[in-house]
Amino acid sequence: MTQEPATPTPDWGPFGKPLFDDPKMRALARVGVVDVGSNSVRLVVFDGAARSPAYFYNEKIMCALGAGLSETGRLNPEGRRRALSAMRRFAALSDSMGISPLTVVATAAVREAEDGPEFCAEVLAETGLKIWVIDGDEEARLSAQGVLLGWPGAHGLVCDIGGSSMELAEVRDGRVGKRLTSPLGPLKLREVKGGKAGRKAHIKAVLEDMHSWLGPQRDRLFLVGGSWRAIARIDMERRAYPLHVLHEYRMTATTIRDTVRFIEESDLEKLRQRCGLSEARMSLVPLAAEVLKRIISTIRPKDIAVSSYGIREGMLYEQMPREVRERDPLIEACRFAESKDARLPGFGRRLYAFVLPLFRNLPDERKRLIRAACLLHDVSWRAHPDYRAELTFDNATRAHLGGMRHWERIYLGVALLHRYRNKREGTHFEDLFNILSEERQGEAEVLGKAMRFGAMLWIHGHEDAAELRWFPKKKQLELRLAPAAAPLFGEVAEARFKALAASLSAETSVRYLSA
Template sequence: MGVRDIFGFGSAEPRLKGRDVAVIDVGSNSVRLVQFRVKGRVLLPVFNEKTMAGLGKGAAETGRLNPEGVEAALRTLKRFTRLLDAKGVTTRGAVATAAVRECEDGPDFVERVRQETGLVIDVLSGEEEGRYSALGVLAGVGDAWGVAGDLGGSSLELTGLDRRSTQGALTLPLGPLAVNAAGTKAEDLRDHVDSQLERASDVLKQTGETFYAVGGAWRSFANLSMSMRNYPLRLLHEYEMSLDQVRKTAQFAMSQSESSLASVPGVSSKRAATLPYAALLLERIMKAGGFKRVVFSAYGLREGVVCVSDPSLVEEGDPLISGAEIMALSASPEPGFGPALADWLEPAFTGDIPVFGEAQDKRLRAAAARLSDIGARLHPDHRGDLAFTQVLYAPIGGLSHAERAFLALTLHHRYEGKASRGEDCVSTHLLDDAQRTAALKLGLGMRFGAALSGRTGQLLSSFVLTRTEDALVITPAADASDLIVERALRRFEQFCAAMELKAAPEV
């Protein structure tokens, strides 16, 4: 894959499952620690802390690391090592990117860190940095076609993505610190950016129509877009913008003062200064690559560092299905019930008109069924609302915001039946009528399956659910007729009514 294993496991079989691992990222702007818990093919962030040290501030002019930034970074790294020691996290790795890589005193900084903290920093090449970030995107998105772009303080890394693999990678000196964006006219910045992007034309036009944006400056841009659109779901991962939305938001960002941008929720005062440049750069990338949309990824370099040591986190499984199973594992008394329910219910939806696409609908039904019992330990009077919120903001990838809303609404109906959510701006904004109806059908189907089987896969297998031209038929095994109670029959009738089919229980 053209990248090194920072944890030192080499090419052996994956060894990270069930572990807590830590990645320290020494960037041009920030120094960040993320502690991950590796469950299956899912990376769960359990601790996240950063300091805006500003190592690369002024480096474009001096060729050296910022002295104040060096001291701030050292204090932060000392704290991080103490934290990890206290937490007992021994599997840890540290990487440094453009500022340390390019400054003449970068090696001195790395050695000083080793002497004062015992931490060994791997200084990544530009290509390695790009591929790590791209692997992180794949871990969080699953199949991807397009180009991943990681905007740091000093550099921009561009890497092609084709399903589960990375393609050509390139680094450009287009970080805001490298171009001194704060003091340059927009026209001059635009010309400089365009000339640099010409070098990247082979990478930008490799494959796909989607640009996957990584990095804090572009996350601030996404937050600005959400505020402008009055977007109902404040969640950055897989937030999507069309080319036209990018242009409009970029124009607005470049017309505002720093103080005005800093007042936007999700835009810090330190990010506000570089936001206009990040907006301009994104708009020029979209044009140069002919991209139709941008998808923002909360996964990037740090997740990629872990994935190099355990390639199965990228190459195997489905981030959505795996994430749903991990959620169920900790919440459901019967985690095996969900997969059984998914298979059992599937015949009922044969012939239904797809609302996200046939394959995607089946995938969403499989995920929803795995989540069907996450309310088991929640307060019975609030299960619907709590399950809706948990699923909507779940730390899992591989689904769009509309699909998140669909799953959340499905879980609402799983616990609340036909009742609507009242003033639900998320579902209203992100789903159309057909998608909301599909969520109702699936939720009622899950509700019926749970009542029929007592939420156990073993009893569920005692019944066969089939669909005819105008009816749903439930057929019990010879010794299972007594298991059908009135409560289950009522839910079966509700499910059939939503499906606009007759109820045909063979009792």
């Protein structure tokens, strides 16, 4: 059996030219948004690659503006005082960061309170910040757009719970479809008459009406909002799940029912402390759990994913042109990291072409991870050599990266760990490896060792100086070296080539090509 040489990779591959090379895209590099919610007021400053921004600054104040709104018709006075103080601080911060003006939206509490317009006027007078009060339909749309920021191809139903309301919105083919709002926020549920039985009947009636209007929703359910994230964190605690990253955390109907029962049977204060939740957030969890249990039994989704992206990310998504929205958030984030931190920006693309023959038959979803790993292979070079392997694993598995499932985070982390060391045993990450199947662990190890070897073949201006050929049936790994690359294949490079072959259980051969 013989193998044809690898097909040359197009200049930028299937992902197109990096966004941050375009001055128009750099205008999105730092954007500040404020969400004035019924329970909290939060400032987020996004920074980085236009399609996959990092969280440059993130601050939340639990104000409970919507507490008591159903009874008084007005904003909670203490919450209003705290919210105004937070807005003064956020305005000063934005000025110091040079990102004024902030984009500010307010949701259910401010739009429903009789003194909502007065509060907005007060904020404008004291801070210069204009608050855009959005209706429930717009709130649902922005939350769904936040999900699309993290999952460009998302299909399913977005469920965003705030303090005073809960929104549902369809997403499909990169667009937001039907959406509607409801009074199922925990602060509102506190005021429903009849105790738990009264709440149960109320929640059931509202959700059945929503479901009837939306029609069947059997795809994925995306959970957005602090109360859902708190329940997911408790689910992690109950299951002893090792990776405490809430974005893309998956649950099932069964695990949710088990966790709701776990919450009902637990000492809430002890549970709060174990999970690192605030008192204000934990006070809403039992009410939100009642809603979630009914949602699952009413909608019966195929699966359930937690989204850390919501209305604030949706506000950023709103500013993106369509060509940016359609980009892969993971690849754009990795490209940005390479351009900013690698010693030789651009080499990741060449490294991907070099290692690709080992993974020719993999599906595109895994080739995407291979490309991401190659882009990130050198961004941690400033770290002490003894800690690079663990640092790269930690960054890959815990960073704010969209478009990655948990197993993909571990895959990327294992590959980057092996970029710097041959063995993964002996690290304090071993409990995380079980999230990844043994087959994929082995595949990620091969990728890491291939990058470790390929990184030694830096030759500027010689794209095809070195080439790998892989014959899986023969278990034969061949290295072809052009004259320009031959001097680079010294003792250390040869040892890394053999380590790569050992991971493949392969024999090696080296061919030196003539000029």
